[in-house]
Amino acid sequence: MTTTLPPVTAAQAAEHGLSAQEFERFCVAIGRVPNLVELGVCSVMWSEHCSYKSSRAVLRNLPTAGPRVLQGPGENAGAIAIGDGLAVVFKIESHNHPSYVEPYQGAATGVGGILRDIFTMGARPIANLNSLRFGSFDHPRTRYLVGGVVSGIGGYGNCVGVATVGGDIYFDRGYNENILVNAFTLGVVRADRIFRARATGVGNPVIYVGSKTGRDGIHGASLLASAEFDDTTEAKRPTVQIGAPFTEKLLIEACLELMERDAIVAIQDMGAAGLTSSSVEMAARGGLGIAIDIDQVPKREATLSAYETLLSESQERMLIVARAGAEAAVMEIFAKWGLDAVVIGAVTDDGLLRVRAGGEEVVTLPIEPLAHGAPVYERPYAPPADLEDLQRLDLNQIPPPSDYNALLLRLLDAPNIASKRWAFQQYDQVVGGNTVVGPGSDAAVLRIKGTKKALAFSVDCNSRYCLLDPYVGAMSAVVEAARNVVCGGAEPLGVTDCLNFGNPEKPEIMWQFREAVRGLRDACTALAVPVVSGNVSFYNETDGRAIPPTPTIALVGLLADVSHHTTQWFKSEGDVVLLLGRTREELGGSEYLAAVHDLVRGTPPWIDLAVEMQVQQVCLQAIRDGLVRSAHDVSEGGLAVALAEACISGPNEMLGAEIEMEAAIRPDAWLFGESQSRVVLSVRRKHVSRVRDLARAADVPLTVLGEVRGRRLRIGSLIDVAVADLRRAWAEALPRRMEE
Amino acid sequence: MRWGVVTFPGSLDDSDAVYALEQVLGEEVVRLWHNDRSLHGVDCVVLPGGFSYGDYLRAGALARFSPVMETIVRFAHDGGLVSGICNGFQILCESGLLPGALIRNRGLSFLCTMVRVRVEDTDTPFTRSYRQAEVLHLPIKHGEGCYVADARTLEELEDNRQVLLRYVDSAGRATEEANPNGALRNIAGIVNATRNVFGLMPHPEHACETLVGGADGAGIFRSVRATLSEGLPARAASVPPGL
Numbered sequence: 001m002t003t004t005l006p007p008v009t010a011a012q013a014a015e016h017g018l019s020a021q022e023f024e025r026f027c028v029a030i031g032r033v034p035n036l037v038e039l040g041v042c043s044v045m046w047s048e049h050c051s052y053k054s055s056r057a058v059l060r061n062l063p064t065a066g067p068r069v070l071q072g073p074g075e076n077a078g079a080i081a082i083g084d085g086l087a088v089v090f091k092i093e094s095h096n097h098p099s100y101v102e103p104y105q106g107a108a109t110g111v112g113g114i115l116r117d118i119f120t121m122g123a124r125p126i127a128n129l130n131s132l133r134f135g136s137f138d139h140p141r142t143r144y145l146v147g148g149v150v151s152g153i154g155g156y157g158n159c160v161g162v163a164t165v166g167g168d169i170y171f172d173r174g175y176n177e178n179i180l181v182n183a184f185t186l187g188v189v190r191a192d193r194i195f196r197a198r199a200t201g202v203g204n205p206v207i208y209v210g211s212k213t214g215r216d217g218i219h220g221a222s223l224l225a226s227a228e229f230d231d232t233t234e235a236k237r238p239t240v241q242i243g244a245p246f247t248e249k250l251l252i253e254a255c256l257e258l259m260e261r262d263a264i265v266a267i268q269d270m271g272a273a274g275l276t277s278s279s280v281e282m283a284a285r286g287g288l289g290i291a292i293d294i295d296q297v298p299k300r301e302a303t304l305s306a307y308e309t310l311l312s313e314s315q316e317r318m319l320i321v322a323r324a325g326a327e328a329a330v331m332e333i334f335a336k337w338g339l340d341a342v343v344i345g346a347v348t349d350d351g352l353l354r355v356r357a358g359g360e361e362v363v364t365l366p367i368e369p370l371a372h373g374a375p376v377y378e379r380p381y382a383p384p385a386d387l388e389d390l391q392r393l394d395l396n397q398i399p400p401p402s403d404y405n406a407l408l409l410r411l412l413d414a415p416n417i418a419s420k421r422w423a424f425q426q427y428d429q430v431v432g433g434n435t436v437v438g439p440g441s442d443a444a445v446l447r448i449k450g451t452k453k454a455l456a457f458s459v460d461c462n463s464r465y466c467l468l469d470p471y472v473g474a475m476s477a478v479v480e481a482a483r484n485v486v487c488g489g490a491e492p493l494g495v496t497d498c499l500n501f502g503n504p505e506k507p508e509i510m511w512q513f514r515e516a517v518r519g520l521r522d523a524c525t526a527l528a529v530p531v532v533s534g535n536v537s538f539y540n541e542t543d544g545r546a547i548p549p550t551p552t553i554a555l556v557g558l559l560a561d562v563s564h565h566t567t568q569w570f571k572s573e574g575d576v577v578l579l580l581g582r583t584r585e586e587l588g589g590s591e592y593l594a595a596v597h598d599l600v601r602g603t604p605p606w607i608d609l610a611v612e613m614q615v616q617q618v619c620l621q622a623i624r625d626g627l628v629r630s631a632h633d634v635s636e637g638g639l640a641v642a643l644a645e646a647c648i649s650g651p652n653e654m655l656g657a658e659i660e661m662e663a664a665i666r667p668d669a670w671l672f673g674e675s676q677s678r679v680v681l682s683v684r685r686k687h688v689s690r691v692r693d694l695a696r697a698a699d700v701p702l703t704v705l706g707e708v709r710g711r712r713l714r715i716g717s718l719i720d721v722a723v724a725d726l727r728r729a730w731a732e733a734l735p736r737r738m739e740e
Numbered sequence: 741m742r743w744g745v746v747t748f749p750g751s752l753d754d755s756d757a758v759y760a761l762e763q764v765l766g767e768e769v770v771r772l773w774h775n776d777r778s779l780h781g782v783d784c785v786v787l788p789g790g791f792s793y794g795d796y797l798r799a800g801a802l803a804r805f806s807p808v809m810e811t812i813v814r815f816a817h818d819g820g821l822v823s824g825i826c827n828g829f830q831i832l833c834e835s836g837l838l839p840g841a842l843i844r845n846r847g848l849s850f851l852c853t854m855v856r857v858r859v860e861d862t863d864t865p866f867t868r869s870y871r872q873a874e875v876l877h878l879p880i881k882h883g884e885g886c887y888v889a890d891a892r893t894l895e896e897l898e899d900n901r902q903v904l905l906r907y908v909d910s911a912g913r914a915t916e917e918a919n920p921n922g923a924l925r926n927i928a929g930i931v932n933a934t935r936n937v938f939g940l941m942p943h944p945e946h947a948c949e950t951l952v953g954g955a956d957g958a959g960i961f962r963s964v965r966a967t968l969s970e971g972l973p974a975r976a977a978s979v980p981p982g983l
Contacts, residue, residue, distance in 0.1 A: 151849070154849075154850050155850075158791075158850060158881070159750075159791045159794065159795075160752075161752035161753075161790065244794075245791075245794070246749075246750050246791060246793070246794025246795075246796075247794075249749075249750055249752070249791075250749055250750070337749070338749060424852075425851055425852055425853050426849050426850050426851070426852070427850075427852060428850075428852050428881045429852050429881075430852070430879055430881065430943070430946050430952070430953065431752050431753060431756065431789075431881070432755075432756065433755075433756040433759055433760070433945075433946060433952060434952065435952055435953065436951055436952055447951065447952065449759070449763075562951065651854070
């Protein structure tokens with residue numbers, strides 16, 4: 001059987017990130033002490049990043065099924081049927097730790113990795129979105145990180161030919177030392193041609209394709225992604241992977257061409273934990289074994305050891321299980337595209353991972369414990385000690401502003417609200433020829449060629465809300481993403497989530513995680529949007545300081561008719577401005593409170609899921625009935641900011657508006673409070689009564705706010721600003737801070 | 741007539757050019773592979789946008805050595821029509837079919853945005869269906885789109901009316917603000933001295949349908965069709981209404 005390699009010590013296991021109990025558990029599972037190469041294999045498979053040991057128990061509660069779901073969590077990505085014989089395949093994934101250490105490559109390889117998860121299922125990627133969280137601009141590293149990450153996303157995405165059509169970017173000092181880079185990709189595939197990563201057919205050849213294997217990224221999963229930062233972080237630089245988008249482009253074309261034939265039975269990309277995870281996971285799903293010869297693996301350096309080869313996270317590589325006899329077809333296609341393709345092993349029936357190097361077997365491990373044997377932790381949880389105090393907000397202590405115009409301009413200048421054009425103009429938004437609505441509106445919209453349909457996308461998470469109440473905050477992320485997609489004219493279809501949290505071994509972090517997942521569950525259930533894929537990123541902490549809980553939600557919607565697509569900016573003078581929903585007197589967690597009073601306090605705006613659904617239904621019906629000229633969700637900055645954005649954020653000439661103020665609550669709460677379930681619509685005057693009828697039938701409050709007119713935004717007697725001034729503040733905020 | 745759209749390793753907007761020509765404009769299109777020396781009887785070659793060969797060395801530097809480019813250079817010298825879009829323009833400059841070069845954007849970053857370009861001359865197979873001084877809305881998306889050439893070349897281009905597209909503002913003026921990448925004289929597209937090879941940085945293939953951003957680019961392809969159809973019976977239009 002195995003090898004001349006000696007068994008490892010407990011100290012070596014600890015260095016590999018395994019606790020003493022975990023090491024013992026593994027030794028018991030395999031009936032002996034592993035050697036060093038086997039320890040490496042176990043350490044990555046049982047890392048938090050790969051095994052989800054701290055989150056699995058909690059994630060079981062999420063709604064993942066639905067009548068249109070073709071593939072839920074468990075494969076490389078989720079898949080939902082959209083009719084016309086087609087399906088969409090999508091997922092969001094994090095690349096947080098590498099991006100902090102090396103922002104360009106960290107972000108670039110984050111994009112590369114998620115792309116592979118999509119095309120490995122046979123879907124041509126057509127849309128990228130990204131959700132970014134950076135520290136505050138007064139932190140010395142922020143500008144460097146922002147520049148590097150945006151550059152890296154563009155550098156990879158543009159070169160690979162997938163349009164980047166949306167996303168969000170937030171700045172908060174809670175991310176000063178732990179930025180977040182969450183990358184989303186969606187592809188379209190024929191519903192009956194979805195490829196999976198389940199090894200079948202004993203004796204079938206296992207083929208390695210793509211880039212050569214090098215030393216980059218070793219222990220990226222186990223030691224970089226599964227641990228906090230501290231003063232040894234810089235030394236982790238070699239654990240960041242290096243991306244080559246040109247190679248990925250060739251890989252996409254080669255794989256999709258191969259998938260048109262009948263040559264392969266399973267395919268998986270080599271992502272976190274590289275060759276190890278792809279071979280173990282494919283074998284595990286098939287209930288089989290896999291035998292590999294490391295000497296066959298194309299290497300950048302001849303001196304690469306078996307350990308390094310197995311753990312390398314070199315990018316742009318895929319592992320294929322081909323039909324016996326179809327090897328030639330695979331080789332031919334990869335040769336055409338100039339990529340390596342080598343048979344490195346075969347599927348077996350012994351349920352083992354066997355790895356040979358230099359003529360001897362260096363790894364002999366049962367697949368089951370590797371893939372499914374990691375402990376499932378039910379970690380202790382308790383709310384943070386300071387939370388109750390943090391949730392107290394006495395509005396009487398908040399003095400009303402003296403100059404509302406200056407305040408509005410200040411909010412438009414706030415990095416969390418200001419135009420993100422500085423970033424998205426670095427991304428190719430149109431390649432692929434499908435972009436109907438690009439970045440800059442509530443939802444991006446892409447048409448589906450050959451059909452009348454279109455897809456809409458939004459990614460959202462307000463981490464301030466999540467800090468103050470993770471349950472409500474997570475619900476808010478879901479409903480806001482759905483509301484954005486509805487404003488784009490689409491019916492919400494499904495969700496993929498990226499749950500970014502601190503150290504789960506701390507009870508308060510585990511509590512935040514559990515509460516957030518509970519909120520996610522309740523909102524997705526109420527809105528009937530299943531969670532078909534997702535990712536958990538723990539250990540986003542430095543020196544014990546955790547990020548605010550950030551359960552990022554990416555939501556995909558479907559337009560049955562692409563002509564229903566709707567944008568957020570006013571269209572014509574004379575159109576009437578309406579508000580769907582009710583404004584309550586609440587300022588907790590608002591951008592107004594943070595930007596102007598430097599306070600993150602209170603409870604986030606309340607959500608009534610039934611009310612939210614009714615508002616969304618009225619909005620969508622009005623759009624489908626052709627009554628809506630523009631629709632804009634109210635979020636950070638509240639109603640005044642939403643109105644300003646409707647005036648200034650379009651590509652054509654800006655339009656002003658005359659708006660009446662409601663007197664029932666304090667003015668700053670009416671203008672800048674962030675009550676949920678509200679949408680600003682503009683409609684032609686002749687259509688107002690029909691929209692009113694729809695609202696009344698659904699019991700949704702509807703207020704006539706005013707009219708689109710002129711070149712100033714006037715709200716009551718408190719706000720009177722030229723739209724050109726609003727625009728200047730909003731457009732210059734980010735470029736100015738980046739150039740400082 | 742027949743169009744040929746070339747695919748190099750790393751070409752990205754090749755499929756978009758094929759879609760625009762075939763599905764939107766109803767043209768007959770052949771896909772040409774970089775390693776294939778034959779042009780398969782096409783009447784006009786399109787070199788598409790993208791990052792051919794990963795922009796290794798310089799954008800377009802390697803593509804010029806591919807087998808299909810050898811044939812295309814001869815084709816162009818014989819008067820065949822060639823249109824290079826973005827990376828295609830870079831390839832045409834690298835292979836000497838067009839003068840000058842495309843270097844890094846003045847702002848140093850990749851820039852994707854809509855621009856206005858003015859049609860400077862309609863006496864070419866590529867621009868004849870536009871009006872003189874017509875302003876087009878087209879998308880650009882590039883990191884190396886700054887056109888440069890020595891003073892003498894620039895003078896020749898202007899004197900011979902070889903500048904076909906120029907970046908302008910909403911008032912139709914070729915100002916610095918209207919210039920997205922620093923290109924000398926706001927040059928967005930040029931034709932060669934014999935007026936059969938056209939290179940442009942904006943993407944007309946992404947401007948053939950109002951649904952996905954506007955249809956101002958269709959005129960370039962229609963101009964070529966009109967040129968080649970001269971004297972031939974009018975082709976039954978499969979051009980969608982409204983274009």
